[in-house]
Amino acid sequence: MTNHANILPCTAPATLTIIISNVCNQRCRFCGFNHDKVHPRFLALETVRNMHWLRSVKRICIAGSGEALTHPQxxxxxxxxxxxxxxxSIMLYTNGLALHGRKLDATLHNCNEIHISQNAVDQRTYTNIMHRGNLDRSMQNLKELAKKKPSHLYVRLSLVLLRETISSIPKFINLAKKYNFNEIELKPGRVPLRRYKYEMPSSSYSLDINKSVYVDMKRYADMSRIKLSYPHSIERERERERERERESICFEPFTFMMIYMDYKGDYCINYCCKGNTGIRASENALGDLHKLWNNERIQLIRNTVNDFHGWYQNKLCMKCRCVDEYWDDEKRNRALKAFNIKIKDALPVYFDDLYID
Incomplete structure (x- = not known):
């Protein structure tokens, strides 16, 4: 396959996802992040002021590896x-629990889009999938958002599809219609790689949406003028999507960057959402775009991501193309072992550590 390392200009990422807090104010029982071991850390305001390269970014997602709105500033x-x-175009990705008052006003004034990982709009579902939270506060926040929402603001609600949540999809559509929100996104549930005491039972993830059920939901959403998105709606369609991914050129390392904060409070730099590049960075380094966007690791990834003959140097992209992230643990672990991909702290390791100071 042709090497596509120079297929796109790489002066700056077009899209940036940046984590500003690793602290969460809620405990979702299906979450893959072990909040019990978190060393609290928040992105410093002065660090953002030093990131002058942000002016070149077209799309920014502000999020948390906990919850963005827990940031004290x-x-x-x-x-x-x-x-x-x-x-x-700036988007806030939030669980919505603290989206009220001054924080809501600041979000409405500065964001083009809000994505709320809502997951439940009735008490029974909320009790089943949440270990800690406050449904009344969450629902009140949605009401306040609807009251203050400017016409140009795009609002998306999402829910993770589990046996406990699938029956509430029509309620989400009704709520979105009532509040003039724009979209409902359905996300396939995935068994967390790290285990913890309040996690969902494995049976919660054994879910396959029948084609006729999805068609009925889609029709109801269309009638309500609400966009319903579910990229892996039918297993057969998902397999076709996987085939297209294997055959297509990947543009992610040329267009996307994620500044991620792990539970230890370390900054990690990734160039897709499919796996860890092994890059850790000091907070001071976040102001240096060249170090973040043109270091030796990302150059290796760009040189090999679309070159099947170079995958032996780049097990991250090899795994992405060949291993479905929604396989069960046993099948996924067999595939990782076949590719000689090591596991550390329950997570695959694709590269040696690279520290950027």
Missing amino acids: YCNIIETFRKMSPDA
């Missing part, structure tokens, strides 16, 4: 992102 942070990148 959230209002100043979101305002600074808008100041540093005045022309970008």
Whole structure:
């Protein structure tokens, strides 16, 4: 296959996802992040002010590896992102539990889009899937958002598909219609790689949506003028999608960057959402785009991502193309072992550590 390392200009990422907090105010029983071991850390306001390269980014997603709104300076942070990148489309990804008052006002003033990982809109479902949270507060926040929402703001609600949540999809559609929200996104549930005491039973993830059920849901959403998105709606369609991914050129390492904060409070730099590149960075390094966007690791990935003969140097992209992330643990682990991909702390390791200071 042709090497596509120079297929796109790489002066800056077009899309950036940046984690500003690793602290969460809620405990979802299906979450893959072990919050019991978190060393709390928040992205410093001064760090954002030093990221002058943000002006070149077209799309920014502000999120948490816990919850973005737990940041004690959230209002100043979101305002600074808008100041540093005045022309970008900015999205807040949140569980919505703290989206009220000043934090809501700051979000409405500075964001183009809000994605709320809602997951439940009735008490029975909420009790089944949440270890800690507050449904009444969450629902009140949605009401306040609907009241203050400007016409240009795009609002998306999402839910993880589990046996416990699938029956509530019509309620989500009704709520979105009532509040003039734009989209409901259905996300396939995946058994967390790390285990913890309050996790969902494995049976919760054994779910396959029948084609006729999906068609009925889609028709109901269309009638309500709500977009319903589910990229892997039918198993057969998912397999076709996987085939297209194997055959297509991947543009992610040329267009996307994620600045991620792990439970230890370390900054990790990734170039897709499919796996860890092994890059850790000091907070000071976040102001240096060249180090983040053109280091030796990302150059290796760009040189091999679309070159099947070079995958032996790049097990991350090999795994992405050949191993379905929704396989069960046993099948996935057999595949990782076949590719000689090591496991550390229950997570695959694709590269040696690279530290950027």
